[in-house]
Amino acid sequence: MHAILQGKRLIAFDLDGTLIDSVPDLAVAVRHALDDVGLPVPGEERVRDWVGNGAQVLIERALTWALSVAPGQALQATAYEAFMCHYAAAPNALTQLYPGVRTALHDLYKAGYSLVLITNKPERFIAPILGHFDLLPLFTHCLGGDSLAEKKPSPLPLLYMAQRLDTPPSASVMVGDSRHDIAAGKAAGFTTVALPYGYNHGEPIEHSQPDLIISSLLALTE
Structure with missing residues (x-):
C-alpha cells in the first residue's frame, strides 16, 4: 500500500x-430537463464544468447559462424535478x-x-x-x-x-x-x-x- x-x-x-x-448521463438528463421547459440545451462538455456541487446547483448553472440570468424559484423547481425524473430513468446508460x-x-x-x-x-x-x-x-x-x-x-x-x-x-x-x-x-x-x-x-x-x-x-x- x-x-x-x-x-x-x-x-x-x-x-x-x-x-x-x-457526465454523459448527467448531460442527457440536463438536456431533457431544459428542453422540457423550452430552453436551449447545452453540450456535454459544458455540463462537465457544472458538475460537483449537487443536482440543485447543476440545474441552476444550466438554467443561468440558458437564460443569461439567474432562474426564478418556480423555474428552478420545475427544471430540477424534470432533471431528477430523467436521470433516475437511466443513471447508468453511459x-x-x-x-x-x-x-x-x-x-x-x-x-x-x-x-x-x-x-x-x-x-x-x-x-x-x-x-x-x-x-x-x-x-x-x-x-x-x-x-x-x-x-x-x-x-x-x-x-x-x-x-x-x-x-x-x-x-x-x-x-x-x-x-x-x-x-x-x-x-x-x-x-x-x-x-x-x-x-x-x-x-x-x-x-x-x-x-x-x-x-x-x-x-x-x-
Missing part, C-alpha cells in the same frame, strides 16, 4: 469524477468506471480498510449506480448531498462518518477530484488525496494543495 495510508483505517471516496465518469477503480477498491477492501462514499449527488442515486457496477458491498456506509444538513465542501459529512465508524480524523483519508473534496478533507482533519482527471470546474487540482495527487486509484495499492 502507498505510504500515505500508513496508520489509516478509514478511506472516504467521492463518486462523480473520482470513481465514475457520470456512465463508466475510471480505469483501475474496481481493482483498487477491491484491494483496499481486502486489506481491511473501511471504505465509505461521500458524494454531493442525491442519496437516491448512490445504490443504483454502485449496484450496477457491483461495488456497493465494498462500502460500509454512503452519504449523499442530501443525507445531512450540509454537504461538501463542509466537513460535516466527513466528521459524521469518522464518528460513526469510531475513527479519528488523523486516521482517515478523503479521496476526490475537486476543490470541494479537498477543502472538506482539510477542514475535517483528514489526509487528502486528489485525482486530476475529474470535474474541478477547469481548475488544476494542485491549486487546492492536497497532501497527494495520484493519476489512478491503483497508486494507493502499490
Whole structure:
C-alpha cells in the first residue's frame, strides 16, 4: 500500500469524477430537463464544468447559462424535478468506471480498510449506480448531498462518518477530484488525496494543495 495510508483505517471516496465518469448521463438528463421547459440545451462538455456541487446547483448553472440570468424559484423547481425524473430513468446508460477503480477498491477492501462514499449527488442515486457496477458491498456506509444538513465542501459529512465508524480524523483519508473534496478533507482533519482527471470546474487540482495527487486509484495499492 502507498505510504500515505500508513496508520489509516478509514478511506472516504467521492463518486462523480473520482470513481465514475457520470457526465454523459448527467448531460442527457440536463438536456431533457431544459428542453422540457423550452430552453436551449447545452453540450456535454459544458455540463462537465457544472458538475460537483449537487443536482440543485447543476440545474441552476444550466438554467443561468440558458437564460443569461439567474432562474426564478418556480423555474428552478420545475427544471430540477424534470432533471431528477430523467436521470433516475437511466443513471447508468453511459456512465463508466475510471480505469483501475474496481481493482483498487477491491484491494483496499481486502486489506481491511473501511471504505465509505461521500458524494454531493442525491442519496437516491448512490445504490443504483454502485449496484450496477457491483461495488456497493465494498462500502460500509454512503452519504449523499442530501443525507445531512450540509454537504461538501463542509466537513460535516466527513466528521459524521469518522464518528460513526469510531475513527479519528488523523486516521482517515478523503479521496476526490475537486476543490470541494479537498477543502472538506482539510477542514475535517483528514489526509487528502486528489485525482486530476475529474470535474474541478477547469481548475488544476494542485491549486487546492492536497497532501497527494495520484493519476489512478491503483497508486494507493502499490
